Amino acid sequence: MPPTPPPTEIASALGARVLGQDEAVREMAVALAKKVAGLRVGHILMIGSSGTGKTTLMRAVEEYLAATPSLAGRSAVVRLHANVLGEEAEAGRPGAAVFRRLLERAREQLGAGAEREQLLARAGGGLVFVDEVDKIRSHVGGSPNVRGIRAQEALLTLMENEVVPVDLPAWLGGGTAAIDASGLLFVCGGAFEGLYDAVFDRVTIGEDKGALQPVTVVEDGKVAERLIFHLADWLRNDDLFEYGMTPQFLARFDAVVLLADLDVDILSRIFLEIPDSGFQQSRAYFESRGVKLAISPNAVREIARAAARQPRLGARALKEVFRRVVREIEFEPEKHAAQGVFLLDLPHVARALKHE
Ligand SMILES: Nc1ncnc2c1ncn2[C@@H]1O[C@H](COP(=O)(O)OP(=O)(O)O)[C@@H](O)[C@H]1O
Ligand SMILES: [Mg+2]
Incomplete structure (x- = not known):
C-alpha cells in the first residue's frame, strides 16, 4: 500500500476550505490519518454555532478523500442528516439507513462485480458523518422525543463496536447479514442551539452562580467590568445530557470538539x-x-x-x-x-x- 499522508498535510488541505477552525481541522486530520492507516479511531462530536463550518468540514473531508489518489476508494464515506435516522428508527429499522448508504458507496468503489463479503467489510469500515445530530435530542421543550431517543439508540448500537445484524438491500440478495461494525468511524456535528445560553446561565445565575467572574478591562481609556465567556471553558457532559443527548450515547465519543465563533x-x-x-x-x-x-x-x-x-x-x-x-x-x-x-x-x- 502507498504511504498515507501525514496529519499536517491533511490539515492543510482541509484548512484551505474551513477557515478559523484549526482545532477541529487538526482533530479531523489526525482521525483521518489513523483511519486510512487502518487503525481504530474514537468517534468525534463537533459542536459549533450555525454557519461556523461544520457541514463544510464534513464535505471537505469527503472531497479530500475522493481527490487524493492514495486514499480514493479506500474508505466508504457517507454523510446523512440525523433526522433521517430518526425516521428510520421510528420505522423499526435502526441503523438500516447508515448501512444501506455505506453498502451503496462500497459498491461504487469496488464495482458491481465485487463479492458480497468484500462489500460488507468495506461498509463495516466506513466513515459516517451525521449532520445536525442535535435534532435527535431525547426531549424537546420538556416532552420526550421518541424519534430522537430511538435514533440515539440506533447509533449507539452501531458505535458500540459490535457485530450488528443488518437488513441487506435487494441488490445484495436481501436477507440479513451480521456485519462487523467495529471499524466504523462516526463524526457527528450539530449547532446545539440554546446550549450556549444554558451553560452561560448555569455559571452566572444558575446552579453554579458566581463561577464566571467579571474581569476588569480598559476600554477607550475607561475601566469596565466584563463577563468573558467561552463555552469551551465551562461545557460539561451534564450540560449535554440536559440538552438531550443520553449519557450512553455521549459516552461513545472520544472527543468533543467545539468550533469557534467566527470573528x-x-x-x-x-x-x-x-x-x-x-x-x-x-x-x-x-x-x-x-x-x-x-x-x-x-x-x-x-x-x-x-x-x-x-x-x-x-x-x-x-x-x-x-x-x-x-x-x-x-x-x-x-x-x-x-x-x-x-x-x-x-x-x-x-x-x-x-x-x-
Ligand atoms: N469556517 C469556515 N470556513 C469557510 N467557510 C465557512 C466557514 N463556516 C461557514 N462557512 C461558509 O458558510 C456557509 C455555511 O457553512 P456550514 O458549514 O454549512 O455551516 P454549519 O456550521 O451550520 O454547518 C458555507 O457556504 C461555507 O462556505
Ligand atoms: Mg450544517
Whole structure:
C-alpha cells in the first residue's frame, strides 16, 4: 500500500476550505490519518454555532478523500442528516439507513462485480458523518422525543463496536447479514442551539452562580467590568445530557470538539477566499458580463462587520449582507464599470447597507 499522508498535510488541505477552525481541522486530520492507516479511531462530536463550518468540514473531508489518489476508494464515506435516522428508527429499522448508504458507496468503489463479503467489510469500515445530530435530542421543550431517543439508540448500537445484524438491500440478495461494525468511524456535528445560553446561565445565575467572574478591562481609556465567556471553558457532559443527548450515547465519543465563533478577520477571509463565497460567485457573474469586479479592503471589512452583527447566522450572514450590497449593480454591471472594472468601495457598501 502507498504511504498515507501525514496529519499536517491533511490539515492543510482541509484548512484551505474551513477557515478559523484549526482545532477541529487538526482533530479531523489526525482521525483521518489513523483511519486510512487502518487503525481504530474514537468517534468525534463537533459542536459549533450555525454557519461556523461544520457541514463544510464534513464535505471537505469527503472531497479530500475522493481527490487524493492514495486514499480514493479506500474508505466508504457517507454523510446523512440525523433526522433521517430518526425516521428510520421510528420505522423499526435502526441503523438500516447508515448501512444501506455505506453498502451503496462500497459498491461504487469496488464495482458491481465485487463479492458480497468484500462489500460488507468495506461498509463495516466506513466513515459516517451525521449532520445536525442535535435534532435527535431525547426531549424537546420538556416532552420526550421518541424519534430522537430511538435514533440515539440506533447509533449507539452501531458505535458500540459490535457485530450488528443488518437488513441487506435487494441488490445484495436481501436477507440479513451480521456485519462487523467495529471499524466504523462516526463524526457527528450539530449547532446545539440554546446550549450556549444554558451553560452561560448555569455559571452566572444558575446552579453554579458566581463561577464566571467579571474581569476588569480598559476600554477607550475607561475601566469596565466584563463577563468573558467561552463555552469551551465551562461545557460539561451534564450540560449535554440536559440538552438531550443520553449519557450512553455521549459516552461513545472520544472527543468533543467545539468550533469557534467566527470573528471579523475570519469572516473577511471567508468572504474573499472561499470559492463559493458570495463575492466569488458575483465576481464570476461580472466576468461573464465582461466586467472585472474589484473590492477595497475597507469595503470587505464593512461587509464582514455587518455579518458579524448577526451571530446566529455565522458565515451565512456574509451572503445575505453582500446580496444587499451588489443587488443593484448586478442588474447592469456594464453601466457601473469604468474601463471594464467596477470597484466596490466603502462608501458604496455603507450606502447600500444604510438603505435597509
Ligand atoms: N469556517 C469556515 N470556513 C469557510 N467557510 C465557512 C466557514 N463556516 C461557514 N462557512 C461558509 O458558510 C456557509 C455555511 O457553512 P456550514 O458549514 O454549512 O455551516 P454549519 O456550521 O451550520 O454547518 C458555507 O457556504 C461555507 O462556505
Ligand atoms: Mg450544517
